[in-house]
Amino acid sequence: NHVYVHIIAITEAQCGKLGDKMNTLFLDAQTHLKAAFSYIDISEDIQKRLKYPKKTTLVSIPVRMDDGRLEVFEGYRVQFDNTRGPTKGGIRFHPSVDLDEVTSLSFWMTIKCAVAGLPFGGAKGGITVDPKTLSRLELERLSRGYIRALADVIGPNRDIPAPDVNTNSTIMGWMAEEYFEIVREQRPDVITGKPIHLNGSLGREAATGKGALYTLLHWVKSQNIEPENTRIAVQGFGNAGFHFARLAKQAGFKIVALSDSRGGIYSEDGLDPERIMHHKKTRHELKAMLYCDASVCDEAEYKQISNADLLKQDVDVLVLAALENQVTEKNVAKVKAKVILEVANGPVSAGADDILFNNNITVLPDVLVNAGGVIVSYLEWVQNKTGLYWEESEVNERLKFRIVREAETIFNLARDKALSLRTAAYIHGVARIAGAIKEKGTREYFQNG
Numbered sequence: 001n002h003v004y005v006h007i008i009a010i011t012e013a014q015c016g017k018l019g020d021k022m023n024t025l026f027l028d029a030q031t032h033l034k035a036a037f038s039y040i041d042i043s044e045d046i047q048k049r050l051k052y053p054k055k056t057t058l059v060s061i062p063v064r065m066d067d068g069r070l071e072v073f074e075g076y077r078v079q080f081d082n083t084r085g086p087t088k089g090g091i092r093f094h095p096s097v098d099l100d101e102v103t104s105l106s107f108w109m110t111i112k113c114a115v116a117g118l119p120f121g122g123a124k125g126g127i128t129v130d131p132k133t134l135s136r137l138e139l140e141r142l143s144r145g146y147i148r149a150l151a152d153v154i155g156p157n158r159d160i161p162a163p164d165v166n167t168n169s170t171i172m173g174w175m176a177e178e179y180f181e182i183v184r185e186q187r188p189d190v191i192t193g194k195p196i197h198l199n200g201s202l203g204r205e206a207a208t209g210k211g212a213l214y215t216l217l218h219w220v221k222s223q224n225i226e227p228e229n230t231r232i233a234v235q236g237f238g239n240a241g242f243h244f245a246r247l248a249k250q251a252g253f254k255i256v257a258l259s260d261s262r263g264g265i266y267s268e269d270g271l272d273p274e275r276i277m278h279h280k281k282t283r284h285e286l287k288a289m290l291y292c293d294a295s296v297c298d299e300a301e302y303k304q305i306s307n308a309d310l311l312k313q314d315v316d317v318l319v320l321a322a323l324e325n326q327v328t329e330k331n332v333a334k335v336k337a338k339v340i341l342e343v344a345n346g347p348v349s350a351g352a353d354d355i356l357f358n359n360n361i362t363v364l365p366d367v368l369v370n371a372g373g374v375i376v377s378y379l380e381w382v383q384n385k386t387g388l389y390w391e392e393s394e395v396n397e398r399l400k401f402r403i404v405r406e407a408e409t410i411f412n413l414a415r416d417k418a419l420s421l422r423t424a425a426y427i428h429g430v431a432r433i434a435g436a437i438k439e440k441g442t443r444e445y446f447q448n449g
C-alpha cells in the first residue's frame with residue numbers, strides 16, 4: 001500500500017504561497033489574532049511566524065472497497081505551531097474537509113491549547129470523505145491507511161491525534177493499533193480519545209460537552225442567572241452537542257430545540273436529549289422522535305424545525321455544536337439569543353462576531369468553551385505515559401478546575417478592558433505562545449535578525 005502513498009511536506013516558503021491561496025476560513029480566523037496583537041507586547045517577527053502553519057502534510061490514501069474497487073482519498077495533517085509542546089488535535093472525516101479548513105482548525109487548536117494552559121501546540125487532520133457512505137470494514141481500512149500515510153509525522157512526543165467530527169473512540173482504537181504495528185511498540189500515548197479497553201481515559205467521551213457546561217455555569221453564575229430560567233437551543237447532536245445537552249438538562253437548564261444535519265425539533269415544554277438520542281440511534285436522524293410511537297413518546301408537543309429556524313429561536317442561549325461558519329454576516333441579524341456558546345470550532349464568522357459584540361450579544365468563544373475535549377485528552381496522555389489510571393471523578397475534577405480557572409481569567413480580562421470574551425481569550429492564549437517563542441531563543445525565529 002505504501003507505494004501509493006505520497007507524502008508532501010510543504011516548506012515554509014511554499015506555505016506562504018498556499019497562504020495566499022487560502023480562502024476565507026483561515027483568513028477569517030486570523031482576524032482574531034490581529035485583534036489580540038494590538039493588546040500584547042509582541043514583536044513583528046513573532047506576529048509574522050504565527051500567521052503560517054509550521055508543517056502541512058497532504059497524503060493520498062488508497063482503500064480497497066468491499067466491491068473490489070480501489071478508491072483513493074485525500075488526507076491532511078497540519079501542524080500549526082509546536083513551540084509549547086508536541087502538537088495536538090483531532091481528525092475529521094467529512095466531505096467538506098480541505099486544506100483551508102484543516103489549517104484553520106489547526107490554528108484554533110494552537111490558541112486553544114495555550115488558553116487551556118496545556119503543554120501542547122496545535123494540529124488538526126482530516127480526510128475528505130462522507131463516512132456515512134462507507135461500510136464498517138471500509139471505514140477501518142481508511143482509518144488505518146491514514147495512519148500508515150502519516151506515521152512519520154505523528155508520534156507520542158511529536159503530534160498526538162484525537163477524535164473530531166465523524167470520528168470516535170472506535171476509530172482512534174484502530175488508528176492506535178495501526179501505529180503500534182508500524183513502530184513495533186505499544187505507544188498508547190500516540191492517540192487520545194481511545195476506547196476505555198484500549199487505555200482510553202474515563203471521562204473523555206463526554207469531556208467536550210462537560211467542559212462547555214462548566215464554562216456556561218461559570219458564566220451564568222457571574223451574571224446572577226439561574227439555570228432554571230435559561231432556555232437553550234442546540235445545533236449539532238453528535239459527541240459534543242449531545243453530551244452538552246444531556247448534562248445541561250441535568251444541571252437544570254431547559255433545552256427547547258435540538259438539530260442534526262437532517263433538521264431539528266422544538267418543544268416549549270423542553271426536550272429530553274437522552275430519549276431523543278435513543279430514537280436517533282435507531283432511525284439515524286434526530287427528528288425520528290417526531291414519528292415515534294405515541295405509547296413510547298411522552299406528552300410533550302414537538303414541532304419540526306429546519307436548521308435555519310434553529311438559529312433564529314427566541315432563546316436565552318444558542319449553542320453551536322456542529323460545524324464552522326454557521327452564523328455569518330448573512331444570517332446574524334436573525335439571531336435572537338442573548339448568549340452564543342461556541343461548542344464547535346469557528347461557528348461564528350469574524351464579521352458576524354463584530355456585529356454580535358456591537359449588539360451586546362455575548363459570545364462565549366470556542367477556544368475556551370470546547371477546550372474540555374483536549375484537556376481530558378491531555379489527562380489521557382498523562383495517564384498513558386505514567387501507566388497510572390484515575391477514577392472518572394478525578395478526571396472530571398481536574399477538568400473542572402482547569403477550565404474554570406482559565407474562564408475566570410478571561411472573564412475578568414474582558415470586563416476590565418471592555419473587550420469581547422474572544423479577544424480576551426486570544427490575548428490570554430497568544431501571550432503564552434509569544435512568551436514561549438521568546439524564551440526559546442533565536443534558532444528558528446530570528447536567524448538573521
Ligand SMILES: NC(=O)C1=CN([C@@H]2O[C@H](COP(=O)(O)OP(=O)(O)OC[C@H]3O[C@@H](n4cnc5c(N)ncnc54)[C@H](OP(=O)(O)O)[C@@H]3O)[C@@H](O)[C@H]2O)C=CC1
Pocket residue numbers: 163164165166167208235236237238239240241259260261262307321322323324343344345370371373374
Ligand atoms: N469531539 C470532540 O471532542 C471535540 C469536538 N469539537 C468540535 O465540536 C463540533 C462537533 O464535533 P463532534 O460533536 O465531535 O462531531 P460529531 O460528528 O460527533 O457530531 C457532529 C454533529 O453535527 C451535526 N451537524 C452537521 N451539520 C449540521 C448542520 N448543518 N446543522 C445541524 N447539525 C449539523 C451532525 O449531524 P448528523 O448526526 O446528522 O451527522 C452531528 O450530529 C466540531 O466543530 C468539532 O470540531 C471541539 C472540541 C472537541
Ligand SMILES: O=C(O)CCC(=O)C(=O)O
Pocket residue numbers: 088089090091109112160161162163164192193345370371373374375377378
Ligand atoms: O482531544 C484533542 O486532542 C483535540 C480535540 C479537538 O480536535 C478539538 O479540540 O477541536
